[in-house]
Amino acid sequence: MNKKISFVGCGKMAQAIIGGILKSNLVNPRQIIASARTELTLEDVKNRWEIQTRSSNIEAAKEADILFLAIKPDGHGAVIDEIKNSINSQAIIITIAAGISLSFLEQSFGRKIKAVRSMPNTPSLVGEGMSVLSANESVTPEDMEEVIKIFSCIGKAAVMEEKMMDAIPAISGSSPAYVYMFIEALADGGVKAGLSRDQSYQLAAQAVLGAAKMVLETGKHPAELKDEVCTPGGATIEAVAELERKGFRASVLSAMEQCFDKTKALSGKN
Structure with a gap:
């Protein structure tokens, strides 16, 4: 995959996805960029995988072809406000937080974006995850194929209508x-x-x-x-x-x- 994949936030789930991507050789470490709240986290992931790190969310976001918002639900508003003027107009924005709707992402960015709502689970840490994905109309079939490839690196991935997404946390x-x-x-x-x-x-x-x-x-x-x-x-x-x-x-x-x-x-x- 000839894409740069950025992570704003680099907690356990982001690290599971990064590890799965690299283990599957989907991209090389130089194609992955991560920002985090602490330098300790950035130093850890850089030493472990030799990926690129940025101390600024803006710097991580503006280089992304695929951008993961790997942050808690209540942090999305502030982070999106910080980065929304820096992202590539063709970048695919993926949230991994429960309860963050596609309409919320679109409204928060204030313009048309390629948005994907995802719900992975913790077995992703050992490559046996179950991730459910839903995308807005701006995401092309080709875009979705790339997103599915990423989530398939940490287990299985399924695409569903967004109206079903609120049921996913309870079952998987x-x-x-x-x-x-x-x-x-x-x-x-x-x-x-x-x-x-x-x-x-x-x-x-x-x-x-x-x-x-x-x-x-x-x-x-x-x-x-x-x-x-x-x-x-x-x-x-x-x-x-x-x-x-x-x-x-x-x-x-x-x-x-x-x-x-x-x-x-x-x-x-x-």
């Missing part, structure tokens, strides 16, 4: 936190049964990883896969019945609704 953006809680609970059960903590985490995490791959690679319905584990009169069906009695599914659905409502509230502000 925030859901790793629910899964970590599930893994922790499984591990606690293992410890209670006499296994070591390390053994319990390894067994629980691998079981979750394997189950997820079964869903993705077999194409079978999760209910069918669940039934295959539950032998008649066996231990697994007893566990499943207890999860149902305790409202396992209802709890997950309720948590997702709370997450969705919060994201909608953020979108209302942005």
Whole structure:
């Protein structure tokens, strides 16, 4: 890819994307530029990847063909106001923050821009992310292909209509936190049964990883896969019945609704 990719903000998610891009050899380190609030962060990423760094957001933004706004939702207004007169008119602007709408980006820049709203998740840090993308009408199919290539460096990427974006944090953006809680609970059960903590985490995490791959690679319905584990009169069906009695599914659905409502509230502000 013959593009310069800039990051305004260089936290964990930005670093995951940078690492994935370079590991995939999509661009070379000299094509990546980053700015950050602290010199310590800039020094760290420069030493790790030999990318270019800038102490000024304006300097990072004006060189970009593709610009990531890798900042918190409430920081977008001030940062956009700072850089909006410095960006290339053909630059693709990508936000990775929850609740930042395409219309908010357009209004904040005060002119037509190529804008992409994205929702990656933290497994991107290990190359197993799920990113959902939505673009405004100024983004061409060719532009979108390049954006997809970038996000494919950290896992899988899907394009959806923006009206669906507020639902994404609940199902893929925030859901790793629910899964970590599930893994922790499984591990606690293992410890209670006499296994070591390390053994319990390894067994629980691998079981979750394997189950997820079964869903993705077999194409079978999760209910069918669940039934295959539950032998008649066996231990697994007893566990499943207890999860149902305790409202396992209802709890997950309720948590997702709370997450969705919060994201909608953020979108209302942005």
